[in-house]
Amino acid sequence: MRPRVPWLGLAVLAGGLAAWEALSRSVPGLGDYVPPASRVLLTLGGILANGELAAHVRASLVRFAGGYALAAALGVGAGVLLGSSRLLYSFVEPLVELLRPMPSPATIPIAILFFGIGDEMKIVVTAYACTWPILLNTLDGVRSVDRILRRTAATFRVGRWRTLFQVVIPAASPQIATGLRVSLAIALILVTTSEMVVANDGLGFYILDLQRSFRIPEMYAAILALAVLGYLLNRGFLALDGWAMAWHRGATRKELL
């Protein structure tokens, strides 16, 4: 199937940008708060060129990667463990139900208390928030592994470890992938937020700082950069997911035969 070019969507986007440009230039005073798109793009080029943006992007990416990786390891590990043992889960369930409804940013103050205001705090906060969807999805995925599949492994006398790694986890992998995908967005949110609350570098800090020093075009440029970053990370994940989960897409397509 050929990817169609979204002409209408692009046209609407172009139209929107044009309207932005026109309004910003013509409405008196508006340009100070909403600079024209062209100026934002030029400014973006500027902060890219002088390395200012790159430094902050790097800082954010480090925290993002750290938090996400930690969450993936914890979430999948704990999810597999808890999904495999109802008994174990029964011990942990009320604790999970207690912590779940608490919005993750609420952990920022306590994280500051324990970890200070540096990278560790941000990584911990990010990891905490991201572990939840990964854990819960993994848990559900492991639990939902079809009985027939488990019985198949049993009738072939497949050992416990092989069953776990060669049957259960692959069977649960689509759901694990879902958890990992959801966490991607969450990670970016928590990194940005923690940088806005307390930091001296990183995109979140940068954007807020630009607002405070009333460098408005730079602020919009940085926000645009963040959006692009989010988009690229998502695309990258989808590409990876597309390759790794190709079998799942094929298997769940409606029966053609």
Place this chain on the structure above:
Amino acid sequence: MIWRESRWNGIAVLVVLALSWEAAGRAGWVHRLFFPPVSRILASFAALVASGEVLRHVGVSLWRAALGYALAALVGIALGVAMGYWRRAYEAAEIVIELGRALPPPAIIPVAIVLLGIEDAMKVAVIFFSCAFPILVNTTDGVRAVDPVLLRSARTFGLGEGETIRKVIVPAAGPFIMTGLRIALAIALILTVISEMVGATSGIGYFILDSQRSFRIPQMYAGMLVLALVGYLLNRAFLLADARLMAWHRRVSDSA
């Protein structure tokens, strides 16, 4: 000894954790600043509730969240139905929507501050922005997933477009819409807290951060407890509403 699966297992764990925390704090094994005894936290919690202080902050937060959420639901569902129903609308808006989705919502806060200041309007706008997308996307998915057979049946009965949308499509897309609303509920709470931590002088998010900054640690914990409670209650309320509204769906999917 064989452990049986039961609810008491988990409750026992919580009790043990709370008691160890309490004992460790009192015995000085851990820094009392970081781990105030559970009893002090609960006392602080009670005092805050009694004085009405925490309720005032929670009220403010809920007000902002509710407004932003309601607006997002209105706009999200309306646009979602339009985009799901009319292919043109979807194609026109999809790129802009995707771009909006890619932006982490906290990044909107500084823009909102520039345009709306640091009062309630800013927070409501931020919450609106973040909640609208999941509601919209899920509604669109739901509308697109409506069985063509249903639509054809409606046409056979001579239903007009407006009627079809109102009486057939929206209810059929109900479960999807509810999913979007459920996700948005969590997001609303999260963004409320975030916007209050970044720029506010009231609200539960501000309260927790401020407590930490002024080293009123038991209060900080109490605030977190309050927030967890609020989140839990909101979720419960939503599940109840969902059960009521989507009772038909549950029965249909059970018999499948």
Place this chain on the structure above:
Amino acid sequence: MLEVRSLQKAFHPLSGGAPLVALGDVSFRVAPGQFIAIVGPSGCGKSTLLLCMAGLMRPTAGTVLVDGRVVSGPPENLIVVFQEYNKSLMPWRTVLRNVRFGLEGRGQSSTEIDAEARRALDLVGLRGFERHYPWELSGGMQQRVAIARALARRPAVLLMDEPFGSLDALTRHELEDALLQVWGEVGATILFVTHDIEEAIYLADRVHVLSGRPSRVLEQIEVALPRPRHQLKTREDGRFIAYRHQIYELISRETARHAPASP
């Protein structure tokens, strides 16, 4: 080869209340190399019986012996083929790798495993489909893959739980003949559970008819029809029709005897 002695299985509902007794007292013997079909009214516990024989479910009472040894878990030389092939096959593995699955981790070299797997696929007529994914194949072909996977282990006993139940009639007949051919070449002992009386008679040396719940073996009917069986000729044979009547009547009586129970 296979012996079932007074097998009983009761299910106790979590909410308390009366237990559901699926198997009341099932006993029978199977000699090596025989093809036995098991039929019975709906809900009589045919699948439960199979799972207990396969060591995948623990009976409440009674024993199963395979080759003289008591079954307490899945026995080494016995493999089950399930009805739901799409849930039993692994969608993330190719056809060949699916068939290899049963042989992995048992100390054989990759080359040996490969040879055995290809041989099994050849037996079921799927040569050339090794690199396909199961979901790319039709239902009948997928079930062949599942059968090949079992055969690759060269089991002494094959237990099949309504394996053709999810397939359309034509494919079913195709696979019935394919199975008989494979059985002829491989010589395993086969126990075949089905709800289709005609299929049972067509395939088997002997048909065990189960009663309704709590089930026991009502009758063991020797099928004295010539082999090789033929879809048209065998089914038109006077004896085939007589068996059909006999079994149909047995089951109808059982179904009528029991009040309509929710499964």
